[in-house]
Amino acid sequence: MSKLFTTVDVGRYVLPNRLVMAPMTRSRAEFDGTPGALAAEYYAQRAEIGLIVTEGTQPSDDGQGYLTTPGIYTDAQIAGWRKIVSAVHDKGGHIFIQLMHAGRMSHPDNTPHHRQGVAPSAIAPGAPMFTAKGMQDIPTPRALTTEEVRQTVRDFRHAARCAIEAGADGVEIHGANAYLIQQFFAPSANIRLDEYGGSIENRARFAVEVAAAIAEEIGADRTAIRLSPGTAMWGIDEGPEGSDLYRYLVTQLDKLDLAYLHIMHQGNEALLADIRKLWEHPLILNRPSRPREEIGSDVASGLADLEAYGQAVLANPDFIARLKAGAPFNAADRGTFFGGNAQGYTDYPTIATAGA
């Protein structure tokens, strides 16, 4: 485990340890997408971790999917994020804002403009979603025109600029978990006939264009991307060419010299090993539900440069101190993951407060 506590170069930064807070939506923002009042405290409590990746944050009105998630494209949102970033920096931490466009995983009741969701093609995910009126089926989205796809690339670019204006250290593009970028990868969600659909090159094009545009806007050394090869939920099926798509995509992204690639691992070990070889920059690996005794093993084996943890960091503001001390972890309370107040957000005890 000791290698976890060595420094590591990531983009233009030297991080103090190789542990990362995985991005986690908490649905506690204002309805206009301004981060909630407790967000600065929540993230600052966790600033000892090498890198914080924030909750998914929409780059535009269209990019919002869930209720009360934050955005990063208006002046009010930038001002809200500035408070969070300053609080994390005051404690010596590093923070990348995750740019998440939900695509078809969106309900009109949750967005500021209440419009139909947008996607590569007009195919519903076949899933329900939480709204202020309770669970509702997600309606069929509207297919983006070719010009609208290009506009969406520009929206990502603008959001990245806003993140830097808020003082963030960088942005992580959310290319995982069945949201817009992964919808382009999957033939089950993308039946386009233009240059963004069909061949592997075409289905990967949107992701590569977003990454290239952001890298040009804010510097490749502040630009990162998260992928989850093989996601099989919410109607996403990457088909028999899925692994080849990722080999091609990672090869293209590698040429951009991004700060890091973050893999949310879905279990294909052979593909993961290939990605490790194709990607010549820092690799962050998130293995869902990793048992505590295995923390550090991917860094130790050389498969990853950093390891990301979600729920364990959510529930343990002093995750690093507990790891170092061999102290037990608090369990995460699923009932307070999304929405609500300080409960299950900023009130998890540290070793110090638990013993007090």
Ligand SMILES: Cc1cc2nc3c(=O)[nH]c(=O)nc-3n(C[C@H](O)[C@H](O)[C@H](O)COP(=O)(O)O)c2cc1C
């Ligand atoms: C409450 C919650 C919200 C999440 N929101 C996001 C998100 O906004 N973006 C994202 O890429 N992953 C999101 N995830 C996935 C996590 O980043 C992580 O991949 C997952 O929790 C598995 O890691 P873990 O077992 O260490 O928690 C979320 C997970 C949880 C538990």
